[in-house]
Amino acid sequence: MDSSTLVGRGVADGARMFREWFASLTEAPERGQPAAYVFVMGSFNELLLAFGMAPVFPEINSLQMAVRRVAHEYLNEAEDYGYSPDICGYVKADVALQLRKGKHPMGMIPKPDVAILTNACNTYLKWGEIWERMHGTPVFTVDVPGTRASGQQTWPGDPDFERDRLYVERQIRELIPLLERVSKKKFDIDRLRETMGHANDMGAAFKELIALNRSTPAVFNAVSEGTIYLGVANGFRGTPEGAAYFRDLVEEMTFKAANGIGTVTDEKHRLVFVGVPCYPIFRRFNELFSEWGGAFVSSTYLWFASGGAGLGWQYDLSRPIESLAEGTLISVRHAMDSMFFQDRALLELIDPYKVDGIVFHGIKSCRTTSTGLSDTRRVLTEKRDIPSLFLESDMMDRRVVSEAQMKNRIDAFFEGLVSRKLAKVGA
Numbered sequence: 001m002d003s004s005t006l007v008g009r010g011v012a013d014g015a016r017m018f019r020e021w022f023a024s025l026t027e028a029p030e031r032g033q034p035a036a037y038v039f040v041m042g043s044f045n046e047l048l049l050a051f052g053m054a055p056v057f058p059e060i061n062s063l064q065m066a067v068r069r070v071a072h073e074y075l076n077e078a079e080d081y082g083y084s085p086d087i088c089g090y091v092k093a094d095v096a097l098q099l100r101k102g103k104h105p106m107g108m109i110p111k112p113d114v115a116i117l118t119n120a121c122n123t124y125l126k127w128g129e130i131w132e133r134m135h136g137t138p139v140f141t142v143d144v145p146g147t148r149a150s151g152q153q154t155w156p157g158d159p160d161f162e163r164d165r166l167y168v169e170r171q172i173r174e175l176i177p178l179l180e181r182v183s184k185k186k187f188d189i190d191r192l193r194e195t196m197g198h199a200n201d202m203g204a205a206f207k208e209l210i211a212l213n214r215s216t217p218a219v220f221n222a223v224s225e226g227t228i229y230l231g232v233a234n235g236f237r238g239t240p241e242g243a244a245y246f247r248d249l250v251e252e253m254t255f256k257a258a259n260g261i262g263t264v265t266d267e268k269h270r271l272v273f274v275g276v277p278c279y280p281i282f283r284r285f286n287e288l289f290s291e292w293g294g295a296f297v298s299s300t301y302l303w304f305a306s307g308g309a310g311l312g313w314q315y316d317l318s319r320p321i322e323s324l325a326e327g328t329l330i331s332v333r334h335a336m337d338s339m340f341f342q343d344r345a346l347l348e349l350i351d352p353y354k355v356d357g358i359v360f361h362g363i364k365s366c367r368t369t370s371t372g373l374s375d376t377r378r379v380l381t382e383k384r385d386i387p388s389l390f391l392e393s394d395m396m397d398r399r400v401v402s403e404a405q406m407k408n409r410i411d412a413f414f415e416g417l418v419s420r421k422l423a424k425v426g427a
């Protein structure tokens with residue numbers, strides 16, 4: 001393997017796998033394969049695949065509409081139907097998608113035969129009710145206990161943790177008969193072991209991948225390339241293809257790190273991104289940073305939108321259901337912590353990743369990820385005096401994205417970073 005075959009392989013493979021994934025969703029009804037609507041924070045892919053079901057991620061369907069610049073058509077349709085302009089854009093785009101009988105720019109999305117939610121975002125609960133009303137879909141909510149206070153997480157063996165784990169396990173044991181009814185298949189614990197084994201391989205490689213961006217220059221952009229990785233991490237979790245993809249990515253990024261090949265040509269500033277990206281102008285949004293030599297070395301998005309998969313949690317395959325409950329609790333809790341207690345995680349990143357600045361992106365229609373960003377920014381300034389930028393736009397609605405205004409603020413931020421570095425050199 002050399003540079004020409006390795007560098008860029010992950011992006012190309014990810015895009016191909018994604019096209020194939022949407023094609024497979026389009027064909028799911030013909031195959032008689034039931035569709036399960038799930039969310040990125042707690043998808044239960046391992047369990048659904050064990051029943052031969054097709055997991056569908058409405059959040060990914062919606063963001064793909066924005067990346068493909070057609071989200072406004074769907075948003076307008078949902079607003080004309082009666083949905084308020086200021087609720088989650090992902091929900092509204094999905095409502096219009098359902099009204100269009102699944103017609104999506106990347107294929108046809110099957111109707112939900114079942115929906116599984118977690119409490120990681122309160123919008124999930126109301127979103128599930130929409131499918132219930134529209135299609136009569138059975139909706140199952142798994143309540144995953146979150147961290148009670150910053151830094152108070154408990155771990156296996158602790159009585160508090162074990163009570164929470166049992167609570168999740170009981171819910172999973174109730175979910176299994178529902179999936180048997182919907183899929184018309186008997187639960188096969190060995191099949192679950194298999195999908196969990198693939199998830200273990202993917203998790204281990206994902207964790208390694210994230211750590212590889214400590215190298216200078218950073219080997220991947222946590223926002224632009226990271227979004228492709230997240231797509232595969234969600235859609236292919238529990239499959240051999242997903243595990244192989246992340247092993248290949250580790251190989252590619254190890255090669256780049258060893259040969260000093262960065263994600264931006266001339267890295268000058270190492271940044272962390274907090275929030276959800278600006279999909280309506282996704283490419284330009286990233287260019288506004290890379291043109292200054294800014295590289296996103298990490299992001300809270302990689303943590304919460306992977307459902308905590310980046311932790312690399314390893315299931316114990318000798319007790320699959322208990323361990324699925326344990327992994328769900330730890331991973332979904334980590335995803336929630338990445339939004340609600342992100343100050344601690346961000347502080348821990350600064351030194352190992354040699355972070356120069358933090359970019360906060362508040363989203364108009366996602367209160368779950370945007371609430372508390374200003375407080376986090378204040379805490380980081382107080383504790384580490386790290387430069388930061390606060391941007392506001394949306395992940396779906398181009399009506400509230402002002403590229404010119406954004407550019408002004410980004411340029412001013414980089415000018416500040418440059419003078420700060422010069423002042424340090426002078427001192």
Ligand code: SF4
Pocket residue numbers: 059088089090091121122123124365366367368369
């Ligand atoms: S996390 Fe934000 S974008 Fe995702 S469903 Fe909840 S409100 Fe919508």
